[in-house]
Amino acid sequence: MSQNKVSLPVIRRLPKYYRYISDMKKNGVVKVSSSELARMMGTTASQVRQDFNCFGGFGQQGIGYHIDVLLEEISRLLFSERKLNTILIGTGRLGRAIYSYLTAEARGYHLMAAFDRSESEIGRTLPGDVPISDIRDLETICAGCVPDVAVLCVPRQSAMQLAPQLVNIGIRGFWNFSHYDLSVDYEGITVENVHLGDSLMTLGYRVRNDQM
Amino acid sequence: MSQNKVSLPVIRRLPKYYRYISDMKKNGVVKVSSSELARMMGTTASQVRQDFNCFGGFGQQGIGYHIDVLLEEISRLLFSERKLNTILIGTGRLGRAIYSYLTAEARGYHLMAAFDRSESEIGRTLPGDVPISDIRDLETICAGCVPDVAVLCVPRQSAMQLAPQLVNIGIRGFWNFSHYDLSVDYEGITVENVHLGDSLMTLGYRVRNDQM
DNA sequence: TAGATTGTTAATCGATTAACAATC
């Protein structure tokens, strides 16, 4: 597996590469050099070449990189063959915003089910015919088909309570979108805090001090 | 100014420190050692001490750090004395979710106004009596009091169109919550992409490869 | 062939971790 050679900083840059290269493809561009990409990305040609090389050298010396090949390789890393079976927990404003992103725009995710705990939400249907189930039925509903990841759009307290249950049904990752960190530590389980809270807190400092 | 010595990685850790230390204060804890904090944060005591030292040594050798002092210092960095005057652009699901975070939970932001372009939103009022104005009135409304930052909860295309206008009225930072990167480059202006899109894309890879 | 641009190694830079004297 060459995969584990790809470091986290590189992975984090992939969506930006993906976006720029997709745009170029739309505009009929066929090839691109590391220095062109670097200019767009706001980085160095060196970094672009290092990045592409760590998941397989597929440029042509003297020529550059083929847009199609790049896009394919980056897609393979970002989306793989198999989509991640995903459940959404919490269908409030944030949950619904993320739901529509997940179903309409995100690649690599398959939304299996959505859950909420409020009477007024349970039984309703999200656009695209995904029913909102009672969070208390989580284990029953997931019994037949174990989800890979849970997208948590609930308050922190709820997230903490849900965590052990989710681990129990066999989930391998939590994407926590609550406003607070989900501080849990399970062996072999990815817990990522994608919440608004921390971002906004740190950004304030940065604009005050002009720190990029 | 000792501020500019505080590096970005340190700034990014501050909210997590803030949260843990706040919790301890609530529980009546008075002091904490770097090793205790490190255990909670999932890092080393060395890092904790380095972090705290780069914005002023205020621990006591042999004793540890006073919760109150820590909290004050971290608050000062994260929130400063003056709140950032903020406008919200886009009052859809995501915009409203972020609105309620900004007004109810976030510190350091003062929401001045909200804008949308859709007829059905304009004239309505967000909870807390903030009226939704027509995005076409942006310049008029901001003429009297220049906002510091704009929180963008609109599609990428709209964000790109709005950018020059926002720079024009004197805004110093964009927090872009759209699903795509806002690729603009203005001298002295902080553009931060806090969008859901990239996060979700990269997280997929990570759970597949168990990469933390 | 000459020019361009990659792949790859080496140098630099910065962040994290380790070590330990200072001191409460």
Add this chain to the structure above:
DNA sequence: TAGATTGTTAATCGATTAACAATC
């Protein structure tokens, strides 16, 4: 005083950038 824990310097680690031979 002895034990604990900081502040700070040095060592390590990893990521970014520079340099250049390989080659299209």
